[in-house]
Amino acid sequence: MADYSQQKIRKVYINLLKNLKEVEIDFSGSSLTALIGINGSGKSTILHALACCYKPINENRTYNYKFSQFFTPTVDSLWQGSRFTMYHDYRIGSRVHEDSETTFSKNADRWSPKYDRRVARDVFYIGINTGVPKIEEEKRQSFIRYSTTLLDDATSRVIKEKAGYIMNRDYSSYNLHSDSKGKYIGVEYNQAKYSSLSMSAGEQRIFKILSAVYNAPKNSLILIDEIDLLLHVFALKKLVEILYHRAEDKKLQIVFTTHSINILNYNEFINIRHLYNTSDKTICLTDTKPDTIYRMTGESTRPIDLFVEDDLAFTIVNQITESLNMSRYVNVTRYGAAQNCFTTAAGMMLSNKLTSECLFILDGDMYVSDEDKIDRVNSALTGSAQKSSEMRNKLVNHITQFNLPDGFAPEFFIHSLLKELTITHQIVETAKEIQKVDNTHKYVDDIIERMNYQSKEVGLSKIIDVASQNEKWEHYIYPIKNWLKALRNDLSEEIPNEPVFQST
Structure with missing residues (x-):
C-alpha cells in the first residue's frame, strides 16, 4: 500500500444524487462542517456519498464503504444517472496532489470508477443506528x-x-x-x-463518537449522522467543542448533519452549510441565519420582504422603515454571508417566492459593481436556456446595496459618521475615543461595550439613531429608502409623502 497522507475534501459538486441536484458543497475553512436543513433536504445523502469516495488504508482498521450499501438498487430506484465530483487534496509519498478531481457516477449496473482506483483514506461513518439503546x-x-x-x-x-x-x-x-x-x-x-x-442511548452514543474520533489516525474523515440525536443542548455544545479541537490537532475532517438550530451559535469555528431543495436544483447556503430557510419556504404576513447581511444592516433597515412609518408592512431577514444574497435570492426565485416586493440588500463593501453581481447571479442560477437568462436578468433587479464609500467597511463608516458629528452626546464622545481596533467590526462593538448597553440590539439601535443625524446619512441609505417609498403609496393612504432625496 502506498503511503497516503494529507487527504482533504475541498468541495463536492453534485449533478444528481437522489434528490440533490446541481449543488456545490464547499468544505474549506474549518475542519468541522455541519449540514443543516429540513427533512429530505439531502443531508444524509451527502454523508453516504462521502463515505464511499475512499478505499481503506487498512481494512482491518476501517470499513470499506461501497455505494451499494447506501444506494441499494431496488425495483423503484436503480440510481442510474447519479453523478457527482469530489475536489480533493492528498499526498502519496513525496508527491502532492492539489485540487484533484474524481467523478463518481452510475450510468449502467456499476458505479465508476472501480473501487480499487479510489484514493486511500481512513473513513469512519457513525449512523443513526448508534442511537439505538x-x-x-x-x-x-x-x-x-x-x-x-x-x-x-x-x-x-x-x-x-x-x-x-x-x-x-x-x-x-x-x-x-x-x-x-x-x-x-x-x-x-x-x-x-x-x-x-x-x-442511556445518548450516553452510549457519546462514547461511540469519542471512540471513533480519538482512535482515528491522522487525516481521517469522520462522518456523523444526526450528531444532536438524543443529546441536550449543553452536551451538544461540549461535544462540538471537543470535536473541533481534536480535529485541529490530528488534521481530521469531520462532517456531520444536525437539526439543531443551536449549531448556528458556533459558526465561528464550524462551516455551516444549509441545504434547501427547489424543483429545479438544490441551494447550499453558507453561514446562514435561522430564519433564512423559513423565509424561503414559509408564508409572510407582511407584503414587503427585505433581506440583509447582519445585525448592523438589520438595525439600519428597521430605522429606515420606522422613519417611513412602514414597519408594519416590512419583514426583515438576515441571510448571513454576502454570497448568500445570491443563493438565497435564486432559491426564492426557483420556488416562485421572489415577488416584486422582495429586495436583497448588500452592505456595499463586496460585489459592488454590476459585473460582480452578474457573475454571482450566473453562479447561483446555472443553465443556458432562454428561461435561465431571463431569470438571471430579473434576479439582478432584486439586489441593491447601501451607498458605502470606497474602501470603507460598514462598521468603520458608521464610526466615522459619529466622529464627524458636533453634537454633545455620549455615543459621539465614546466613538471619538476609539482610534484603532484590530477588527473593523469592533468599531461598533467597542462602543456598545464601553456604553455598557444591556444588549447588542439596544446598543445598535441607539448608535444608528445618533449616526443618522449626520448629513451623509441620507445618501448612504438612499437606494433602500427610495425603493421603499416607491411601494409606500400602494400600501396605505395614511403614510405621508416626504421630500425625495436626490442621490449624488
Whole structure:
C-alpha cells in the first residue's frame, strides 16, 4: 500500500444524487462542517456519498464503504444517472496532489470508477443506528455473565475524561465487558458499575463518537449522522467543542448533519452549510441565519420582504422603515454571508417566492459593481436556456446595496459618521475615543461595550439613531429608502409623502 497522507475534501459538486441536484458543497475553512436543513433536504445523502469516495488504508482498521450499501438498487430506484465530483487534496509519498478531481457516477449496473482506483483514506461513518439503546439490540433475556477489562491506556483515559465532561459525570473507570456472544463498553460512576446495556442511548452514543474520533489516525474523515440525536443542548455544545479541537490537532475532517438550530451559535469555528431543495436544483447556503430557510419556504404576513447581511444592516433597515412609518408592512431577514444574497435570492426565485416586493440588500463593501453581481447571479442560477437568462436578468433587479464609500467597511463608516458629528452626546464622545481596533467590526462593538448597553440590539439601535443625524446619512441609505417609498403609496393612504432625496 502506498503511503497516503494529507487527504482533504475541498468541495463536492453534485449533478444528481437522489434528490440533490446541481449543488456545490464547499468544505474549506474549518475542519468541522455541519449540514443543516429540513427533512429530505439531502443531508444524509451527502454523508453516504462521502463515505464511499475512499478505499481503506487498512481494512482491518476501517470499513470499506461501497455505494451499494447506501444506494441499494431496488425495483423503484436503480440510481442510474447519479453523478457527482469530489475536489480533493492528498499526498502519496513525496508527491502532492492539489485540487484533484474524481467523478463518481452510475450510468449502467456499476458505479465508476472501480473501487480499487479510489484514493486511500481512513473513513469512519457513525449512523443513526448508534442511537439505538444497546439493550434493544440484545435478544437474550437470561442472565448475562461477562468478564471485565479495565480500559486504562492513554486514549481510553482521554475518552473517559471527555465523556465525563460532556455528561457532567466523574467516571471512575471505563471498561470493556466481553462474553462469548459480544462485547460491551461499561463505566463506573458514583460507586455504581454498569455496561452499555444499562446506558442511556445518548450516553452510549457519546462514547461511540469519542471512540471513533480519538482512535482515528491522522487525516481521517469522520462522518456523523444526526450528531444532536438524543443529546441536550449543553452536551451538544461540549461535544462540538471537543470535536473541533481534536480535529485541529490530528488534521481530521469531520462532517456531520444536525437539526439543531443551536449549531448556528458556533459558526465561528464550524462551516455551516444549509441545504434547501427547489424543483429545479438544490441551494447550499453558507453561514446562514435561522430564519433564512423559513423565509424561503414559509408564508409572510407582511407584503414587503427585505433581506440583509447582519445585525448592523438589520438595525439600519428597521430605522429606515420606522422613519417611513412602514414597519408594519416590512419583514426583515438576515441571510448571513454576502454570497448568500445570491443563493438565497435564486432559491426564492426557483420556488416562485421572489415577488416584486422582495429586495436583497448588500452592505456595499463586496460585489459592488454590476459585473460582480452578474457573475454571482450566473453562479447561483446555472443553465443556458432562454428561461435561465431571463431569470438571471430579473434576479439582478432584486439586489441593491447601501451607498458605502470606497474602501470603507460598514462598521468603520458608521464610526466615522459619529466622529464627524458636533453634537454633545455620549455615543459621539465614546466613538471619538476609539482610534484603532484590530477588527473593523469592533468599531461598533467597542462602543456598545464601553456604553455598557444591556444588549447588542439596544446598543445598535441607539448608535444608528445618533449616526443618522449626520448629513451623509441620507445618501448612504438612499437606494433602500427610495425603493421603499416607491411601494409606500400602494400600501396605505395614511403614510405621508416626504421630500425625495436626490442621490449624488
